[in-house]
Amino acid sequence: MSGYIQEDLSPEELAHRARLASSIAGSVRDLIDATVRTEVDEADIDEARRLIEAATAILRKDQLPGPFGIRFNTDGTKRSWGNAVLGRRNPIAPPVVLHHEPDVSWTEVELGAAYEGPAGLVHGGVLALILDQLLGSTAEYQQVPGMTGTLTVRYRKATPLGRIRGEARVDRVDGVKTFVTGTISVDGKVTAEAEGIFILPKWARGDKSDVLRRSVGEG
Numbered sequence: 001m002s003g004y005i006q007e008d009l010s011p012e013e014l015a016h017r018a019r020l021a022s023s024i025a026g027s028v029r030d031l032i033d034a035t036v037r038t039e040v041d042e043a044d045i046d047e048a049r050r051l052i053e054a055a056t057a058i059l060r061k062d063q064l065p066g067p068f069g070i071r072f073n074t075d076g077t078k079r080s081w082g083n084a085v086l087g088r089r090n091p092i093a094p095p096v097v098l099h100h101e102p103d104v105s106w107t108e109v110e111l112g113a114a115y116e117g118p119a120g121l122v123h124g125g126v127l128a129l130i131l132d133q134l135l136g137s138t139a140e141y142q143q144v145p146g147m148t149g150t151l152t153v154r155y156r157k158a159t160p161l162g163r164i165r166g167e168a169r170v171d172r173v174d175g176v177k178t179f180v181t182g183t184i185s186v187d188g189k190v191t192a193e194a195e196g197i198f199i200l201p202k203w204a205r206g207d208k209s210d211v212l213r214r215s216v217g218e219g
């Protein structure tokens with residue numbers, strides 16, 4: 001499977017690149033929020049657009065030929081910096097930061113105006129996106145990784161924009177299928193529940209799966 005790239009970086013270089021990625025993506029995330037919520041007049045919009053286009057031209061001076069992919073160090077650490085949920089380099093990602101404990105993986109994340117669906121509420125697709133990654137990464141952390149085959153979400157209550165908590169656990173493993181359950185909650189009350197079936201695809205079975213199983217991803 002292309003897009004998995006071995007790229008050994010020293011801890012210093014890794015820290016340097018992580019800092020750069022987080023800083024530019026953080027600025028663009030702020031720009032997205034400012035764009036959704038701005039009330040300035042046309043002259044200010046025109047000026048802002050000119051500056052944004054100039055910034056885009058600077059970034060375009062040197063670009064990857066395609067997406068970031070998933071990059072490994074030989075120690076098994078993995079970088080998913082372009083990931084739509086975790087990616088520190090991706091301003092569309094909130095970004096979600098995952099915490100893995102022996103029996104549970106969890107995240108707490110602030111979802112602002114850019115993630116709105118119904119008025120003042122988190123978009124259901126955004127919750128599904130976060131659950132997909134959280135449940136999938138939980139399977140991965142437990143060394144039974146897979147691609148999402150099926151994701152079922154039950155939206156029990158509306159989820160207000162703001163701070164949400166996600167939790168996930170591996171329920172059971174059946175051959176190449178890992179069943180993972182999870183929740184989204186706000187102020188201790190569950191607003192959405194999910195079950196995912198994560199399937200180790202044919203192309204990743206055998207020797208290759210050892211690499212996938214050993215690696216632990218970060219955004």
Ligand SMILES: CCCCCCCCCCCC(=O)SCCNC(=O)CCNC(=O)[C@H](O)C(C)(C)COP(=O)(O)OP(=O)(O)OC[C@H]1O[C@@H](n2cnc3c(N)ncnc32)[C@H](O)[C@@H]1OP(=O)(O)O
Binds near residue numbers: 136140147148177
């Ligand atoms: C490791 C790297 C990633 C590691 C990635 C970790 C990060 C995860 C988080 C990101 C999640 C994503 O966005 S993933 C992207 C979204 N998902 C995808 O694009 C997946 C697209 N679909 C596929 O690639 C494929 O259909 C797979 C991998 C799901 C299954 O194909 P396959 O590999 O050929 O599987 P196959 O041998 O036929 O079936 C194996 C068993 O699974 C069952 N099965 C097959 N499809 C499904 C299904 N959709 N839902 C339920 N069960 C299914 C079969 O009945 C069979 O059961 P039995 O007979 O054994 O009982």
